[in-house]
Amino acid sequence: MFRTLNVEILKLKRSPIIWFSMLGVAIAPVLNYVIFLSLKTNKPSAISMERYFEQCYVFFTVLISTMIFGLIAAYIFNREYQEGTLGNMLTIPTGRAELIINKMIILFGWIIFLVLFNFCLSIFLNYMGLFIQFDKEIIIKYLKIYLLTGVLHFILMPVTVFITLVFKSYIPSVGFSIFVTITSLILTNTKYGELFPWSLIYLLARYQEEFNYSRLYSITLMILTFITSLTACIVYFNRADVEG
Numbered sequence: 001m002f003r004t005l006n007v008e009i010l011k012l013k014r015s016p017i018i019w020f021s022m023l024g025v026a027i028a029p030v031l032n033y034v035i036f037l038s039l040k041t042n043k044p045s046a047i048s049m050e051r052y053f054e055q056c057y058v059f060f061t062v063l064i065s066t067m068i069f070g071l072i073a074a075y076i077f078n079r080e081y082q083e084g085t086l087g088n089m090l091t092i093p094t095g096r097a098e099l100i101i102n103k104m105i106i107l108f109g110w111i112i113f114l115v116l117f118n119f120c121l122s123i124f125l126n127y128m129g130l131f132i133q134f135d136k137e138i139i140i141k142y143l144k145i146y147l148l149t150g151v152l153h154f155i156l157m158p159v160t161v162f163i164t165l166v167f168k169s170y171i172p173s174v175g176f177s178i179f180v181t182i183t184s185l186i187l188t189n190t191k192y193g194e195l196f197p198w199s200l201i202y203l204l205a206r207y208q209e210e211f212n213y214s215r216l217y218s219i220t221l222m223i224l225t226f227i228t229s230l231t232a233c234i235v236y237f238n239r240a241d242v243e244g
Contacts, residue, residue: 070177
């Protein structure tokens with residue numbers, strides 16, 4: 001298992017998509033920084049640390065993260081088909097289920113890294129002209145929110161992975177990520193957002209008001225989505241033609 005993980009890490013170290021993904025998630029804090037620079041000039045009383053983190057988090061979670069993480073998932077699971085190396089990967093030796101699990105571990109680590117990178121970049125940009133006085137409690141609060149958001153994104157990633165395995169292409173996976181991003185954006189402010197797993201990422205991590213439905217129901221929906229889609233990935237990959 002660790003040998004396969006090492007192979008995956010070595011391949012990623014030589015891949016430019018790591019820098020592309022960092023650039024993608026950096027859009028949220030940079031955009032937020034520009035907005036707050038304008039506020040500092042025109043309406044300084046509107047600036048607060050809580051609002052600074054809240055707005056950056058909304059940009060990241062609602063607009064950007066699902067598409068970036070979906071692209072990463074498609075890349076990790078599709079590159080073996082594109083490069084014709086899947087057969088070689090299975091001769092390490094390793095089982096197909098183990099290969100899926102190893103790639104999911106890489107995906108989880110990558111998501112958490114990008115979430116922390118986004119959070120730390122937000123803090124760094126504050127010292128590039130905003131100089132909002134930071135509060136330790138707010139930093140810890142949003143660090144927890146960001147980490148929970150990363151975990152919730154990972155829980156939904158097997159759906160994108162399954163689409164990638166079936167179509168063996170980036171295009172359907174990226175298209176699906178765009179679709180769920182737009183749908184989530186529409187449903188988040190309605191009660192139906194509590195029934196849509198991708199809207200639940202924001203609602204469970206940040207939303208403080210009472211749900212129309214039980215939170216336990218929403219959490220169960222997320223867990224069932226993870227278990228069902230991950231099982232589908234393993235079953236399909238075990239039966240799929242290696243040469244695809």
